[in-house]
Amino acid sequence: MQEPNDKHLHDWVRKTLPTYQPAPQPQDWIRMQKKLRQRYWWRMGFLCLGCVLIGIMGLWWFYRDAAPYKPVQEKAASTESRPQLEHSFSSQNQVIPATRADSSTIAMEGKANSRLESRKHITVTAITQTIHVLKQNVSFLLQKKAESSLPQVSIPLFSLEENHIRYQMQTGDFGADSTSYQVFSRNVSKWPDAVVVCDLTTSMYPYSVQIFSWLQKNSQKPNIKAVLFFTDCDSTGQETRLMETSGQMFVSTSLQAENVLPVMVQAARNTVRNGNSEENDIEALLYAQQQFPEAKHLILIADNSSAVKDMAFLENIKKPVHVILCGSAADSTQAFQPEYKDIALQTKGSLHTMEDDLNPGEEKKQPWLQVGERFYRYDVKKKQYKLTRFRYRPKHIMGLFWL
Incomplete structure (x- = not known):
């Protein structure tokens, strides 16, 4: 049985294929544009997210060692200068009731007058000390009130x-x-x-x-x-x-x-x-x-x-x-x-910029002065440095002109 010969079919396809053009489909290009836009915005979104994370890590690294500054000396001084109210009152309160109890006991038991006089003396001394402590604390409170009336400056602990x-x-x-x-x-x-x-x-x-x-x-x-x-x-x-x-x-x-x-x-x-x-x-x-x-x-x-x-x-x-x-x-x-x-x-001192040192009164020896990115030339008539157009230190060519 003889096999079919497709040579003519293949030759026809080779001749026809270069001139073949499929019918245009506009919807295909619109869909492709949409996919391209989506891919672009996804990439930009990941890039922005990465920049934000890097910025947050940088801020954390910058502030990780920050700690509020505390003026220790001022606090210590204020603590020392304040009278110890609680301690003074507690010690005095321990003495006064005891002396009252002793004096009432002496009155009831009819003990010797000398002992009663000594107890009275102790009681008067305790009361005097208590009044002295009260005066100290009152003066301290008045002083603090006067200080609080001064204008206060609101300053953060660590700005x-x-x-x-x-x-x-x-x-x-x-x-x-x-x-x-x-x-x-x-x-x-x-x-x-x-x-x-x-x-x-x-x-x-x-x-x-x-x-x-x-x-x-x-x-x-x-x-x-x-x-x-x-x-x-x-x-x-x-x-x-x-x-x-x-x-x-x-x-x-x-x-x-x-x-x-x-x-x-x-x-x-x-x-x-x-x-x-x-x-x-x-x-x-x-x-x-x-x-x-x-x-x-x-x-x-x-x-x-x-x-x-x-x-x-x-x-x-x-x-x-x-x-x-x-x-x-x-x-x-x-x-x-x-x-x-x-x-x-x-004062017979001097002037200095980052690049130049100047002795006032000797400007003629140093006609050019750089301040930042600007260059100034000394004007002999006006006796001051004047701004020039130069962005570099010029050189004096043959003593005639600056270049």
Whole structure:
């Protein structure tokens, strides 16, 4: 039996197949688009969920060591200063009923008058001691009532800013702006027996932490005698007014981070009601000069965006003040607040940015000054640094022009 020959059929299929086009089905493409969209949103959902979980883990890692700061010394002092009311009354109550019982017994039994007189004397002494304790407690309560009438500052036990200070002190991670660190590295060896005076208003926390990061790496260079923090607020947290109130200062003679941290936290809590941008830098410098008369230099960690409100007392500063300019000036056309130049000039000190060191009066020798990412050129006629368009330190070509 001969098998069927399909060669003609196969040849016809080969010729017809390239030109074959199935009828278009729009519903198939719509269904495919829907599936693609669903797949895309599922992927994005898993990606967002992963980012949220990573963020939660990061926050947990950041706050896992946080603990509320407790001013132990203040609590201990308040506990010691309070009279022991309960203990005093209990001891007196044990004496008075006993003497009453004894005296009634003596009256009924008709014992000797000498013994009765001794019991009366003991009773009078006990009553006198009790009255004395009552007076102490009444005076204590009146004092507490007077203190409670003062304006109270509501401060959290451990705020986000305080936790940030603690994190920076423990890790040395103070960000990209390392102004204080760089200036200390270049100049502290030239300033023996110095006292550091730090502006510790809210924006100045990282610049103060940098000092202790530098000290931890350079512990063999003990040129720093003490550190003083000021916040332009008095002891109640109220902003100071010139010639009316004095600011509260926070001093640490220890340079160890674990000892300085409580002092910094107390200073940070003292600045919650400071709403004015002007600071009391001169008052803080005078306080440091008075408390450490043996110091030879004063290093001022200053907020370059804030003016100085007590310049009238500058003539009382008798030690060189080296001003470390942190941040940019409030007016970007100026390299720094003019008050800081006056402080450095009149005290025979110096001005410092992260990149440059400047001796006031010698600007012609240093025509360029970098503050942050901006470059300023000294204008001889106007006697001040003026903002330029340069984003790098230019070079003087053949003494004719800058490039």
